[in-house]
């Protein structure tokens with residue numbers, strides 16, 4: 001592997017994952033500006049909603065990259081150190097933030 005463990009207390013990023021996360025986030029930033037302009041221009045609501053939904057999908061993509069990075073670095077190191085129970089519990093907590101993996105948390109009730 002082309003990375004060195006500096007600290008177990010801090011998330012380390014594999015360069016490819018860092019690049020992918022940054023690229024996706026910067027794309028989201030540009031997309032948000034476009035959606036803000038749509039609202040400002042009072043565009044047709046469903047058109048705006050479609051773009052917001054696309055943004056949500058993009059952000060879930062960022063979390064998938066971050067989760068992949070976490071498993072390949074922090075989780076691997078914790079398992080090697082024998083902190084298995086602790087890291088598995090944390091991982092289960094972490095994937096709650098990734099609806100793309102865990103599915104919708106709850107149906108919205110209107």
Ligand SMILES: [Cu+2]
Pocket residue numbers: 010011012069070071073074075
């Ligand atoms: Cu991590």
